[in-house]
Amino acid sequence: MASSSKTITVVSSDGDEFEMTMKAAEQSKLITHMLDEFGVSDKVPLYNVNSETMAKVMEYCKKHADHEAAKEEDGGAAIGAGGEEELKKWDDEFLKVENGLLFNIILAANYLEIKSLLDSSCQAVADMIKGKTPEQIREIFNIKNDFTPEEEAKLRSENEWAFQED
Amino acid sequence: MTPSKKVFPSNSTMAGETSWVSHYCDDSTKEAKECNSFLEIGDEDDNGAVAFLLDLNMILPDELLERILAYLPIASIFRAGSVCKRWHEIVTSERFFWHLSHVLPHKPWYFMFTSSNEPVGYAFDPILRKWYSMKLPCIETSNWSIASSCGLVCFMDKDSGSELRVCNPITRCSRKLEEPPVLKFSDYSALAISVNRESHSYNIAIIRSKQVPENFSQWDISILIYNSERVTWVTTLTEVLNGWRGGEESVICNGVLYFLVYSTGGVLPENRHALIAYDISNRSTHGTLMRSFIPVPCSLTCGRLMNLKEKLVMVGGIGKQDHPDIIKGIGIWVLNDRKWDEIARMPHRFFQGFGELDDVFASSGTDDLIYIQSYGAPALLIFDINHKQWKWSQKCPVTKRFPLQLFTGFCFEPRLEIAP
Numbered sequence: 274m275a276s277s278s279k280t281i282t283v284v285s286s287d288g289d290e291f292e293m294t295m296k297a298a299e300q301s302k303l304i305t306h307m308l309d310e311f312g313v314s315d316k317v318p319l320y321n322v323n324s325e326t327m328a329k330v331m332e333y334c335k336k337h338a339d340h341e342a343a344k345e346e347d348g349g350a351a352i353g354a355g356g357e358e359e360l361k362k363w364d365d366e367f368l369k370v371e372n373g374l375l376f377n378i379i380l381a382a383n384y385l386e387i388k389s390l391l392d393s394s395c396q397a398v399a400d401m402i403k404g405k406t407p408e409q410i411r412e413i414f415n416i417k418n419d420f421t422p423e424e425e426a427k428l429r430s431e432n433e434w435a436f437q438e439d
Numbered sequence: 440m441t442p443s444k445k446v447f448p449s450n451s452t453m454a455g456e457t458s459w460v461s462h463y464c465d466d467s468t469k470e471a472k473e474c475n476s477f478l479e480i481g482d483e484d485d486n487g488a489v490a491f492l493l494d495l496n497m498i499l500p501d502e503l504l505e506r507i508l509a510y511l512p513i514a515s516i517f518r519a520g521s522v523c524k525r526w527h528e529i530v531t532s533e534r535f536f537w538h539l540s541h542v543l544p545h546k547p548w549y550f551m552f553t554s555s556n557e558p559v560g561y562a563f564d565p566i567l568r569k570w571y572s573m574k575l576p577c578i579e580t581s582n583w584s585i586a587s588s589c590g591l592v593c594f595m596d597k598d599s600g601s602e603l604r605v606c607n608p609i610t611r612c613s614r615k616l617e618e619p620p621v622l623k624f625s626d627y628s629a630l631a632i633s634v635n636r637e638s639h640s641y642n643i644a645i646i647r648s649k650q651v652p653e654n655f656s657q658w659d660i661s662i663l664i665y666n667s668e669r670v671t672w673v674t675t676l677t678e679v680l681n682g683w684r685g686g687e688e689s690v691i692c693n694g695v696l697y698f699l700v701y702s703t704g705g706v707l708p709e710n711r712h713a714l715i716a717y718d719i720s721n722r723s724t725h726g727t728l729m730r731s732f733i734p735v736p737c738s739l740t741c742g743r744l745m746n747l748k749e750k751l752v753m754v755g756g757i758g759k760q761d762h763p764d765i766i767k768g769i770g771i772w773v774l775n776d777r778k779w780d781e782i783a784r785m786p787h788r789f790f791q792g793f794g795e796l797d798d799v800f801a802s803s804g805t806d807d808l809i810y811i812q813s814y815g816a817p818a819l820l821i822f823d824i825n826h827k828q829w830k831w832s833q834k835c836p837v838t839k840r841f842p843l844q845l846f847t848g849f850c851f852e853p854r855l856e857i858a859p
Contacts, residue, residue, distance in 0.1 A: 399510035
């Protein structure tokens, strides 16, 4: 396991404090930069992330930090290809949350600059959209259709094949 | 990551939006069952408590929506573009195309012709596992030679060999090319195209074979190359081959033009086929072709060449020992350093699944997928070279209407952001 016992504290917009190891913190480029600039002793304010989202992000960073540490330790032997797949499965389960939280995770991952989380969470939303009709997509995200029927018909006819049903 | 919005709270608009959401979240946690789930202002749920439900789409800034939509398969991108005006603007923007070109290549589709008169048919999408009824742009019949690379498809008319078109079959954007020099009509022509992923410029190669009039074991071979940046054809080689001729099978891989040659007349060599490798950039003079012969791995009934991630792959019909014209199996080889390594052999049950497989068949592939199709039926077999898996495609929605109906096809990468 990681030998570093150094931890830092981050503060959410709700005022809750969360502790994370240095290794976990390094998953976020933003936090890393802030620590470089301001030092580790102070609490890092992350007023753009609420507690619910912060808790999820913490969980992600810890999991990925532990995974990296395990890779380094055995020279990659313990992890192997199976390990990477397992991590991916964990990520998939991790992102099975309701839409509002998922969107907040995307925003947080973007703000905190956690690339892998941003990529996976964006892919998760894409997977919700994939294969759906425009009506179904609007329903999932509660989007108002601001096209006139004529405009919509024109769009469909331009690429008719894409709208063919199964 | 969004490179432009660096990162301290008060400056980022994204930060502004995040904190707006979390502000609402704070208020609603007391009332709503789920944080971040809001109803229209004024709506009441069953208990009469008022919660707020917003268009979740408004929470995400354009940059993040772009990222999400760039992960979609092509058909879904078009559907997303008709969800609302904002989404439409996003998927038709230059920046979105930039995102697309940085996403991993989409798995190739296979277009199957279902008519010998018109260029209509069905395109198979392996991601959504669907067939789309489509008509190919810029050609009127299906009697054209076809080559494809990185989202562009090149057509050459088989009759005169003088008409060339390049198109993107998804966006239907097409361009007619300047006619190549035609000195004499050729007996066989092969076509190949190679697109540069970064610059979108492309090279097209035509290999023409014409039998020398008085000596039927001698063949006049010429290679013509077109470059999209210089917008001109260059005849880079003319040579006479003895006992071998070119055919219709060629592909460009890593700047090298590969084409199959077939033995003609005279003493039959061990195998009827061979491969020639011609370096496009390093054009040398007379006598090159003979030096770059590469024998095939075994006796083939036919060979199909393709570029899979810049490696030359050949799908070949394996001939029976005593009857090399009769097919007994199908193998897949990759060329490494002028030597063939066998990657896979089609398992018997799939081979049988084609029914009476002719000694010739259609096959093409790119990226990680190889498609194999019998000319006599619309069944399509897919080999994933990464996972070494064989799989039939979903059943094609077309049935054979009469005994002599033929099917053929080609594969191409579906891309939105490339134009000829």
